[in-house]
Amino acid sequence: xxxxxTGYATAMQIGDLGEFNLIERLLQHVGEAGPGxxxxxxxxxxxxxxxxxxxxxxxxxxxxxxxxxxxxxxxPEQLGRRLAAVNLSDIAAMGGQPRWALVSLCLPPSTEIHFxxxxxxxxxxxxxxxxxxxxGGNITxxxxxxxxxxxxxxxxxxxxxxxxxxxxxxxxxxxxxxxSSAAGRAALNAGLDxxxxxxxIEAHLTPQPRVAVGRIVAASGFGTAMIDVSDGFAxxxxxICDASGTGAIVQATALPIAAGAQEVAIALGLDxxxxxxxxxxxxxxIVTAPADLxxxxxxxxxxxxxxxLTRVGTIVSRTEGRxxxxxxxxxxxxxxxxWQHFGRAP
Amino acid sequence: xxxxxTGYATAMQIGDLGEFNLIERLLQHVGEAGPGxxxxxxxxxxxxxxxxxxxxxxxxxxxxxxxxxxxxxxxPEQLGRRLAAVNLSDIAAMGGQPRWALVSLCLPPSTEIHFxxxxxxxxxxxxxxxxxxxxGGNITxxxxxxxxxxxxxxxxxxxxxxxxxxxxxxxxxxxxxxxSSAAGRAALNAGLDxxxxxxxIEAHLTPQPRVAVGRIVAASGFGTAMIDVSDGFAxxxxxICDASGTGAIVQATALPIAAGAQEVAIALGLDxxxxxxxxxxxxxxIVTAPADLxxxxxxxxxxxxxxxLTRVGTIVSRTEGRxxxxxxxxxxxxxxxxWQHFGRAP
Numbered sequence: 001x002x003x004x005x006t007g008y009a010t011a012m013q014i015g016d017l018g019e020f021n022l023i024e025r026l027l028q029h030v031g032e033a034g035p036g037x038x039x040x041x042x043x044x045x046x047x048x049x050x051x052x053x054x055x056x057x058x059x060x061x062x063x064x065x066x067x068x069x070x071x072x073x074x075x076p077e078q079l080g081r082r083l084a085a086v087n088l089s090d091i092a093a094m095g096g097q098p099r100w101a102l103v104s105l106c107l108p109p110s111t112e113i114h115f116x117x118x119x120x121x122x123x124x125x126x127x128x129x130x131x132x133x134x135x136g137g138n139i140t141x142x143x144x145x146x147x148x149x150x151x152x153x154x155x156x157x158x159x160x161x162x163x164x165x166x167x168x169x170x171x172x173x174x175x176x177x178x179x180s181s182a183a184g185r186a187a188l189n190a191g192l193d194x195x196x197x198x199x200x201i202e203a204h205l206t207p208q209p210r211v212a213v214g215r216i217v218a219a220s221g222f223g224t225a226m227i228d229v230s231d232g233f234a235x236x237x238x239x240i241c242d243a244s245g246t247g248a249i250v251q252a253t254a255l256p257i258a259a260g261a262q263e264v265a266i267a268l269g270l271d272x273x274x275x276x277x278x279x280x281x282x283x284x285x286i287v288t289a290p291a292d293l294x295x296x297x298x299x300x301x302x303x304x305x306x307x308x309l310t311r312v313g314t315i316v317s318r319t320e321g322r323x324x325x326x327x328x329x330x331x332x333x334x335x336x337x338x339w340q341h342f343g344r345a346p
Numbered sequence: 347x348x349x350x351x352t353g354y355a356t357a358m359q360i361g362d363l364g365e366f367n368l369i370e371r372l373l374q375h376v377g378e379a380g381p382g383x384x385x386x387x388x389x390x391x392x393x394x395x396x397x398x399x400x401x402x403x404x405x406x407x408x409x410x411x412x413x414x415x416x417x418x419x420x421x422p423e424q425l426g427r428r429l430a431a432v433n434l435s436d437i438a439a440m441g442g443q444p445r446w447a448l449v450s451l452c453l454p455p456s457t458e459i460h461f462x463x464x465x466x467x468x469x470x471x472x473x474x475x476x477x478x479x480x481x482g483g484n485i486t487x488x489x490x491x492x493x494x495x496x497x498x499x500x501x502x503x504x505x506x507x508x509x510x511x512x513x514x515x516x517x518x519x520x521x522x523x524x525x526s527s528a529a530g531r532a533a534l535n536a537g538l539d540x541x542x543x544x545x546x547i548e549a550h551l552t553p554q555p556r557v558a559v560g561r562i563v564a565a566s567g568f569g570t571a572m573i574d575v576s577d578g579f580a581x582x583x584x585x586i587c588d589a590s591g592t593g594a595i596v597q598a599t600a601l602p603i604a605a606g607a608q609e610v611a612i613a614l615g616l617d618x619x620x621x622x623x624x625x626x627x628x629x630x631x632i633v634t635a636p637a638d639l640x641x642x643x644x645x646x647x648x649x650x651x652x653x654x655l656t657r658v659g660t661i662v663s664r665t666e667g668r669x670x671x672x673x674x675x676x677x678x679x680x681x682x683x684x685w686q687h688f689g690r691a692p
Contacts, residue, residue, distance in 0.1 A: 038401055038503070038506070039506070039508060042589075043440070043508050043509050043510075043589075044405065044436040044437075044439040044440055044509070044573060044574060045403040045404055045405035045436050045437060045439075045440050045442070045497075045499070046403065046404045046405070047401045047402070047403055047440065047501070047506055048401065048402040048403075048404060049401060049402070049503075050396040050402050052398065055384055055393045055394065055395060056393070056394040056395070056396050056402070057391040057392065057393055057394075058391055058392045058394060058446070058448055058481060058482060058496070058498065059390065059391035059392065059448070059482060059484075060448045060450045060482070060483060060484050060494075060496055061450075061484050062450055062452060062484060062486055062494075064452055064486055064487070064488045066488075066489055067486060067487050067488055067489075068486070090390040090391050091390075091391060093390040093391070094389070094390055094391050094393065096391070100404070102404055102405070102406045102496060104406045104407075104408055104450070104494045104496075106408060106410055106492055135404060136404060136405060136406070137406060138405075138406050138407050138408060138494075140408050140410055140413060140414070141410070141413050142410045142412075142413055142490065142492065143412055143413075143490055144488065144489055144490045144492075146452055146488065146490075146492055148406075148408075148450045148484075148494045150404070150406055150448060150450075150496040151391075152404065153391070155393070157384070157395075160384070160385070160393055162385065162389050163389050163390070164389075227390060228390060243388075243389075
């Protein structure tokens with residue numbers, strides 16, 4: 001009898017299994033080592049053969065219970081996908097190709113094995129979509145469930161896109177739609193159940209990292225700066241302005257607000273513009289590019305990745321400031337009300 | 347008035363400061379980007395230029411409050427040093443040179459700024475000893491204090507030392523001394539205060555990663571397998587045997603047990619041999635090498651790194667098993683009673 005297929009075994013807690021058996025079990029989800037991997041999970045470190053001439057990109061981001069997610073609101077597969085997506089998005093924002101990942105798990109001993117296996121299924125499924133392999137990691141006991149992913153990627157040095165390259169006159173573009181994730185978070189917390197709410201919740205729980213968009217922008221050579229929308233559009237555009245030493249003017253009516261987010265906002269009595277500007281966790285890309293190249297750039301992205309890049313504003317000089325231009329032409333300060341851990345600075 | 351120097355400011359909690367101000371503050375400890383770093387902390391990812399022809403090593407390890415440490419037993423500087431050391435030790439075990447680090451911090455909002463700055467001081471001081479730079483990371487709020495470090499290193503492909511290369515007839519060597527860390531842990535928990543206890547506690551709280559020893563063994567070409575002692579000598583040697591498909595015979599009297607560990611064990615009524623075999627967290631290196639080369643190898647390590655490599659046993663065939671040979675010549679099974687998270691497998 002295959003004990004692993006019985007109800008008894010799948011309800012088993014990791015405290016019953018022990019660390020090494022758990023690692024064995026999880027490694028079955030990881031698959032073959034893959035290209036560039038000299039030594040995958042199972043030794044003291046992974047050993048990787050970086051591609052000649054490429055820059056190595058390295059980032060890490062975590063998902064902490066009670067802070068980024070509640071187990072009652074997200075399935076373990078979704079949690080795994082989300083952990084992958086938020087990191088893939090950071091590699092995308094540099095124009096990079098994700099390659100290899102390390103997983104650090106802090107797990108309460110009472111965690112059920114089928115739960116963490118499901119997290120791994122979601123995690124590896126999302127990473128596999130981008131040809132990215134888990135090459136190592138660490139598991140430790142903890143009172144709180146915490147998942148941390150380190151993601152390594154590669155990019156040709158000439159294609160690296162930073163936050164700091166925007167210049168006055170550049171057009172500001174954003175991929176896809178804004179506001180869905182924040183609307184989904186609000187819908188989840190309010191227990192709202194509708195077609196639009198379900199779409200928004202899906203966008204919140206399993207965001208789609210814009211890896212293909214990032215690569216196309218980087219390879220085109222047209223982009224001058226790029227960042228992903230994790231803290232919130234206004235705040236993340238602010239990071240580009242800070243790093244580039246510029247200001248920005250954004251047209252409120254140009255923002256590609258998701259229709260479903262609008263519907264959820266109305267149902268919950270929220271301001272959808274605020275969700276789009278400050279909600280965060282959209283994991284879309286903000287791109288700046290010279291005005292005369294944006295048509296060709298947006299065309300390439302739409303043709304090759306099937307994603308719309310929308311012109312939403314213009315980079316201006318630092319002294320001109322940061323403004324949101326409303327439909328009636330009046331300007332209000334583009335205030336960064338985005339997400340900050342530990343509250344907001346005074 | 348420089349508020350940052352007042353008692354008020356240093357007792358401030360990170361919840362008062364906000365995420366971005368905290369990052370700014372911590373980045374002051376990181377220093378210049380350093381060799382190979384195209385883009386350090388402050389963008390979506392770090393960008394690194396790996397050395398041509400080198401393998402990239404990648405590992406991560408965490409320190410979790412209530413599990414790896416208690417704040418009442420370790421200073422924040424020591425905690426930072428320890429976080430660095432346990433990861434440096436993994437790179438050392440592959441024969442690698444540590445290069446770059448990513449730090450993932452999960453912090454309760456009530457964490458005091460001077461506490462986390464002190465952690466960073468210890469962390470960067472220990473990393474700097476090995477010319478290793480922090481290039482990025484992540485900070486998030488959490489109910490529990492958790493620190494995770496991802497460490498990247500490099501090694502020439504021909505010098506990579508795995509667990510799986512030991513062959514029957516090879517001599518088993520171990521660097522430095524065993525048992526101090528476990529004795530220190532026991533002394534801490536028992537509140538034992540003596541000269542020997544203080545030395546053992548120091549060894550436990552701030553282990554010394556054997557990076558120089560690892561590099562010398564790797565560059566010599568004499569080593570056949572290597573691992574660091576994190577789980578415990580018997581268990582970690584077991585990992586070499588598992589990966590190499592071998593057995594091992596260890597001479598109990600040959601084990602380099604720290605004199606201070608002996609003294610602490612006596613004071614606390616513990617078996618020092620068990621501390622040395624199963625205590626773990628010594629962060630020494632176990633090396634296997636052909637018997638006729640061990641003299642030259644040990645000589646090089648002692649001369650160049652000032653560390654003694656002690657012959658403690660012999661790799662044998664798998665069918666011969668794994669044994670601890672006692673002083674009277676009798677053999678008892680070399681049982682892996684090392685540390686496992688989530689208890690022990692049945």
